[in-house]
Amino acid sequence: MRILGFESSCDETGVALVDASGPGVPRLLGHALHSQIEMHQAYGGVVPELASRDHIRRVLPLTEAVLAQAGLPLGDVDAIAYTRGPGLAGALLVGAGVAVSLAMALGKPVHGIHHLEGHLLSPFLSADPPEFPFVALLVSGGHTQLMRVDGVGRYDLLGETIDDAAGEAFDKSAKLLGLGYPGGPALARLAGQGDALAYRFPRPMLHSGDLDFSFAGLKTAVLTQVKRLAHARPEGPATSHLADPLTEQQKTDVAASAQAAIVEVLVKKSLAALKTTGLRRLVVAGGVGANALLRQQLDAACARAGVRVHYPELHLCTDNGAMIALAAGLRAQAGLLDTAAGAAYRFDVRPRWPLADLEPASI
Ligand code: KG4
Ligand code: ZN
Numbered sequence: 579m580r581i582l583g584f585e586s587s588c589d590e591t592g593v594a595l596v597d598a599s600g601p602g603v604p605r606l607l608g609h610a611l612h613s614q615i616e617m618h619q620a621y622g623g624v625v626p627e628l629a630s631r632d633h634i635r636r637v638l639p640l641t642e643a644v645l646a647q648a649g650l651p652l653g654d655v656d657a658i659a660y661t662r663g664p665g666l667a668g669a670l671l672v673g674a675g676v677a678v679s680l681a682m683a684l685g686k687p688v689h690g691i692h693h694l695e696g697h698l699l700s701p702f703l704s705a706d707p708p709e710f711p712f713v714a715l716l717v718s719g720g721h722t723q724l725m726r727v728d729g730v731g732r733y734d735l736l737g738e739t740i741d742d743a744a745g746e747a748f749d750k751s752a753k754l755l756g757l758g759y760p761g762g763p764a765l766a767r768l769a770g771q772g773d774a775l776a777y778r779f780p781r782p783m784l785h786s787g788d789l790d791f792s793f794a795g796l797k798t799a800v801l802t803q804v805k806r807l808a809h810a811r812p813e814g815p816a817t818s819h820l821a822d823p824l825t826e827q828q829k830t831d832v833a834a835s836a837q838a839a840i841v842e843v844l845v846k847k848s849l850a851a852l853k854t855t856g857l858r859r860l861v862v863a864g865g866v867g868a869n870a871l872l873r874q875q876l877d878a879a880c881a882r883a884g885v886r887v888h889y890p891e892l893h894l895c896t897d898n899g900a901m902i903a904l905a906a907g908l909r910a911q912a913g914l915l916d917t918a919a920g921a922a923y924r925f926d927v928r929p930r931w932p933l934a935d936l937e938p939a940s941i
Contacts, residue, residue: 579907580599580607581910582644583902583903583905584902586673593643593899594899608646608647612632615760637672655684664929678925688921689909692905693902696902701889703891704889705891707888713848717867719745722743725933730911745762747797748762770870771834774838789854804824811825841872844876849885860876
């Protein structure tokens with residue numbers, strides 16, 4: 579059973595082929611990715627219409643590259659999967675349209691996959707795949723959630739952000755410091771040289787007694803701090819950017835302090851979720867899962883608590899096609915793919931789609 583997967587929910591076009599025959603974890607046969615970061619950089623963020631147009635340009639050449647890597651013709655593909663949501667509507671429609679057209683031409687089934695399920699299951703492609711059940715910390719640009727995962731399709735929400743996502747907190751803090759898009763990796767790079775104790779930013783909802791998060795206040799605290807520092811400089815407030823008058827040291831210290839606040843909340847809430855559920859395994863997924871400080875602090879905290887922690891391979895933390903093909907493969911192995919529905923060649927996309935609304939066998 580070979581499954582070709584398409585990801586086009588935001589600013590990455592991803593295509594991948596997995597082999598889900600047999601009982602083991604599906605094997606990655608080929609994987610190609612085009613990131614639109616450079617194109618959107620000039621605008622300081624993702625421009626949805628440009629994203630859709632670029633997905634159209636990239637998707638077929640990437641598909642050819644994946645088949646060439648795998649050394650297989652298109653006719654050897656047994657099923658097709660695509661990201662059905664959540665994401666940008668126009669961008670999702672590109673992947674969905676291409677996937678359904680290819681499936682129809684080949685007479686093979688096609689399945690719409692939940693983007694967050696892809697992230698959640700992506701550590702199964704790593705050298706150290708997890709076993710069910712586990713707690714998942716899903717930290718992406720749009721989502722921050724703690725889930726209890728008992729098996730493929732069996733996801734219970736334990737807590738989530740009530741406002742900004744962790745990735746957004748990274749991105750917005752980075753923007754306030756005049757760093758480029760995407761802000762997360764840029765802020766993390768700068769933070770590496772800074773003093774995390776220089777400024778005391780809030781740790782929102784750390785002691786709320788539940789497993790929810792809130793990051794909107796952190797952005798305001800960073801803004802207030804940057805303004806205070808800018809006004810205290812002899813040059814006065816900003817000329818072109820608010821953070822311009824800050825010294826490099828001040829910027830690195832603000833970055834380090836902001837990163838420390840985000841990471842501390844994510845680590846403590848993850849540990850609280852493990853305690854509440856009594857589970858002894860943690861899976862981290864989504865773009866922020868690439869953050870080195872988060873990995874380092876989770877590793878240390880989990881080692882102290884006797885908990886195993888699993889991450890996706892670094893290059894599979896952010897959006898990619900492999901996680902979509904993999905999710906379809908794991909669903910197929912679990913008997914959760916409805917092949918009759920998959921052969922109907924009707925499709926829609928779901929720009930807003932809570933993971934909790936995902937019926938175990940609805941795809
Ligand atoms: O999962 P993802 O690629 O896309 C969504 O589904 O949202 O996550 C993107 C997010 C962005 O907010 C980006 O700034 C953040 O992940 N990110 C990071 C790092 N790498 C990506 N944040 C902190 N440190 C990183 N190294
Ligand atoms: Zn994502």
